[in-house]
Amino acid sequence: MLEIKDAVISVEDTPIIKGLNLSIPAGEVHALMGPNGAGKSTLSKFIAGHEDYTLESGTISFNGEDLSDMDIHERAAAGLFLGFQYPVEIPGVANHYFLKTAINAQRKERGEEELDTAAFLKELKKEMSELKMDPQFKSRPVNVGFSGGEKKRNEILQLALLKPKMAILDESDSGLDIDALQVVAEGVNRLRNQERSFLLITHYQRLLNHIKPDVVHIFADGVIVKSGGFELAQQLEAEGYKAFA
């Protein structure tokens, strides 16, 4: 589903990703683990289409389509979702309005019929209760004054409503309490199916105990240094990154 070949990605002429190969087939869950500053968020924002990051060489495709030709919102409509490490606050925009606008913008881009308000609200109510979110988060401005954990939960709410083909979750587990982690993991597991892929960026094995990955990649200084199964996460937890240096 997502194919990245020999990608060199730079910010203001400084290469951050230095020759990355990553292939995530449909229906698989991959975990990406790596030290602070390794370039994980850079990679995820680049995939989403952030204009600060340039592909110097290599290729990146999504469902066989070259992503470089697609605008940010076109990637979203094509089924790519990024759960932010630091979700952005948007004062003055009510959460429900934002969610409905996003859903319908994607539907329109895909040439589908727009969701009417009643249907949207029904769906919103259902997903919020699954995620044990207080109804007040419906009308509060997007992420404004949300606690760290509440912001992450709001990201998962968007994931659940937008139902992408592929979700990249950048540290969706950090800042979550034990119960919230459970709720978020359940949210992801519920959405797991044979078509949908995930890339979980995380620092901790803990998340992977809840969401069993098919593949674990160890990522350091802009390249994947090792790929394997769940045992890699366990090894990392026990020995730290020096085991992969």
Added chain:
Amino acid sequence: MQKQTTFNFELWRNNDKRRWSRLTNIESTHVIALPTKKIGAQTSSDFCETNDFIEAHVPHLAKQLNHINPSIDTLSITESNPLILDWRNKQASQKSAGQRLYIEAQNGGVCDLIELMPAHLVSPTYRAHEIHVRSGTTLRHWLLEVPNDITQTNDTTPCGALSFRRTLVERNATIERHYLGLGHFSKNIDHTVLTGERAHASVKGLFLPNRSGAEWDIHAHVIHDAPQTTSDNDFRGLASDGGVGIWNSIVTINKGADGSDSKQLNHNIILGQKSQIHTKPELIIFTDDVTASHGCTCGALDEDALFYLRTRGLSKEQAELLLIEAFLAETTPPQPKSLDIDIQAIVRQHRLEHKTIGAGA
């Protein structure tokens, strides 16, 4: 029962020898010394008679006024029956190129005064208005520049409006002012004196200069002259396509005005290379026992917020519009119940005229 509030309504003729300001010691030269050159104001050369004025601008009140002393008229104003001064009448606005107006709000209660001004002027306009809010009375004053359908031909140089507003607010009285600045060239000098204990002035507004040559300007000076007086100045500006906005808020807290509180806020968005907003809060304090706060920001749209929205499926254009809408929503003037003009719709329409928005600039 709604309290009846009365306005004393007074218009002076051009040849009136009295000093123009009956409220203060300010001589008219102060006003004339203002930079009128740029708008080429021909100060009060063809000021109309009171009756003409009333008929032109407040026709619904003309009957009521016919039998009243034409130089000092009293109108009963309530929230459901506001005083609407419509300056858009073409003939009248030409005639009243120099307007002097004195309004007094009294008897307690809440009353609404709505001024509708043309956004595009065909002749330069000069206004000197004085408003006296008597004790215990709340005056809500809308100053709305409303789009008018004057077709701009190539040879019409856009004209400006220079407005000088002087307001006295007595004990327990409140002036609440809402500006909407869509005008091509508009300079507003808003001078408020809080003369009695617990008097309150709120001067808020939104200005949207959206073309090169457009300049919207507010100089709001609030003087706290009594204890426990409060003032709140909060403006937002959006300059685009070479438009210029100027916000200057001056607060003076005089000796003896203990326990006073003032807020000065101005947040702006600047779009397009040549657009500008000048922002300048000033605070002059002659007593220690005061609370004063101020803050201003100028900038482009939040890049992170734009990226976030776009990753959720909004196009760049849609994301920009959503952020601008959110920004404007917070200071779009409240809708007076009795006004048949939809303020939000005007703002929305005006925003669409901002060329750089949604055009990827």
